[in-house]
C-alpha cells in the first residue's frame with residue numbers, strides 16, 4: 001500500500017520537481033502554510049452561524065455576544081482576503097523562479113542534442129515541448145498544490161464543524177462525498193490519449209506560423225496562400241474536434257458530481273428535519289451544518305472543474321522529464337581528451353554511415369588529407385558529399401570505421417575541442433538577428449574591433465561595412481534578411497576567418513551565387529583557405545581545379561581520387577566526363 005502511494009504518478013511528479021523547488025523551499029513553504037489559515041477560516045465562518053442562529057433568531061436574546069457574528073464574518077473574510085493575496089504573491093514569485101530554472105535546464109538540454117534530433121523534430125514541437133510544457137508543468141504544479149492544500153485544510157476544518165454539529169448527518173454527508181470522488185478516477189484514462197493529440201496539433205500550429213514567417217517569400221512567389229490557408233484550416237479543425245471530444249469525455253464530471261452531491265444535501269435536509277423535530281439538533285446547529293456542507297461541497301465541485309488542468313500539468317511534467325532524462329547520442333566520452341592541434345593528417349578509415357538503419361549513405365570511405373592540403377569532393381547530387389563533411393565536426397557519428405585526426409579517433413576527444421578546430425561555411429549560412437559585429441564575433445567571442453575589421457577585409461566585406469552609417473553596428477535583420485546573398489556569404493566567411501581554425505569545411509559555399517558575386521566570394525574563400533586543411537564541396541568544377549586531391553563520390557562510394565590532371569587522364573573517367581560536360585555547357 002505504502003509502495004503504491006509512493007509510486008503514484010502524483011507523488012512521483014512532485015518528487016521529480018523537488019530539485020527545482022528546493023532553492024526556494026522556504027518561500028514555497030510559507031506560501032503553502034498560508035493555506036492552513038485560509039482554508040480553516042471557512043470553518044470559523046460556518047461555526048459562527050450556530051450561536052447566531054440559536055441565540056438571535058430562535059431565543060431572540062439581545063445583548064448576547066452572538067450579535068457580533070456579522071462583524072466576525074467581515075473580520076475573518078478580510079483576514080482571509082489579505083492572506084490569500086500574500087499567498088498568491090508568494091506563489092507567483094516562487095512559481096516564476098521554478099519555471100525559469102526548468103526552462104533553463106530544458107534549453108541547456110536542447111543545446112546538447114545532436115543534429116539527428118533536430119532532423120526528426122519540427123520547430124513547433126521544439127517550442128511546445130521546451131517552452132509551453134515547462135509553463136504548463138510549473139503552473140499546474142504550484143497552483144494545484146496550493147489549491148489542494150487550501151482545500152484540504154478547508155475541508156478538514158469543515159468536516160470538524162459537521163461532526164461538531166451532528167455526527168449522524170456527518171456520516172450521511174461523508175458517504176455521499178465519497179461517491180462524488182469516484183468518477184474522477186475514470187476521467188484520467190478517458191482523456192489521456194486526447195491530451196497527447198492536442199499537444200501534437202498545438203505544435204503543428206506553431207510550425208505553421210514559423211513556416212509562414214520563414215517562407216513568406218516562397219508563399220508569395222508561388223501564390224501558395226490558398227494551400228497554406230487550407231493546411232491551417234485543417235489544423236484548426238482537428239484542434240476543434242479534439243477540444244469537443246475532450247469536453248464530451250470530461251465535462252460530465254462536474255454535473256455528475258453536482259447531482260451526486262444534491263442527493264447528499266437532500267438526504268441531510270430530510271434527516272436533519274427529523275433530528276430538529278425530535279429535538280436532537282438545534283436549528284442553529286442545523287444551519288451551521290448545512291453552511292459547512294455547502295462550503296465543503298464548493299471546493300470539491302471545483303476540484304472536478306480543475307481536474308483537466310491538473311491532468312494537463314501532470315502530463316506536461318512527464319514529458320518535460322522525458323526530455324531531461326534523454327541522453328544525447330553524440331556526447332563527450334568519459335575521459336575524452338582535448339584535441340590541442342592538428343599536426344599531421346585527417347583520415348577517413350573504412351567509414352560507413354546511414355541516416356536511417358538499413359539505408360547506407362556512405363560505403364567504405366577511405367580518404368587521407370595531409371595537413372595543409374585541400375580536398376575537393378565532387379560528384380552527382382545526393383552522392384554523399386555533404387554527409388562526408390558533416391561527419392568531421394560530429395554532426396553525426398559513423399556507423400562503423402573511424403575518422404582520425406593525427407591518428408586519434410575523433411570520438412576520443414571532446415566535442416568542444418574538436419569543433420574548435422573547424423570552421424564551416426555552408427551554402428545557406430545561418431546569420432543571427434543582431435549586428436554585423438555580433439555575427440562576426442560568433443567566430444571569436446573576445447575579438448577586438450581591429451580583428452573584426454581584418455576578418456571583414458579578408459572576406460571582401462570591409463568596404464561595404466564602412467560605407468554603412470552604423471558600420472559594425474548595422475542591424476542585419478533576422479537571418480540576415482537585410483543583406484544580399486553574396487554579402488551574407490561573405491559575412492559567414494568573415495566569421496569563419498576570425499575563428500582561425502586549422503580545418504576549413506566549405507559546403508557548396510558559392511553555389512547559390514551568380515557569377516559576379518561568386519567571383520568576389522571565391523576570392524574571399526581563397527583568403528580563408530590559405531595555410532589550412534580544407535574540405536571543399538563545389539558544383540562548379542572550375543573552382544576546385546587546383547585542389548591537391550579531388551575525390552569523386554557517387555552513390556556513397558569513392559569512385560576516383562587524384563589531382564585534376566591525374567583524373568583528366570583517366571579515359572571515360574567520372575571526373576573527366578563531369579568536367580567536360582560542365583566545360584561544354586559554359587562554352588555554349
Ligand SMILES: Nc1ncnc2c1ncn2[C@@H]1O[C@H](COP(=O)(O)OP(=O)(O)OP(=O)(O)O)[C@@H](O)[C@H]1O
Nearest residue numbers: 119355356361379380381382383384385386387388
Ligand atoms: N538528414 C538526413 N536524413 C536522412 N537522409 C538524408 C539526410 N541528409 C541527406 N540525406 C540523404 O543522404 C544522401 C546523401 O546526401 P548528401 O546531402 O550527403 O548528398 P550530396 O552529395 O551532398 O548532394 P548535393 O550535391 O545535392 O548537395 C541523399 O540520398 C539524401 O537524401
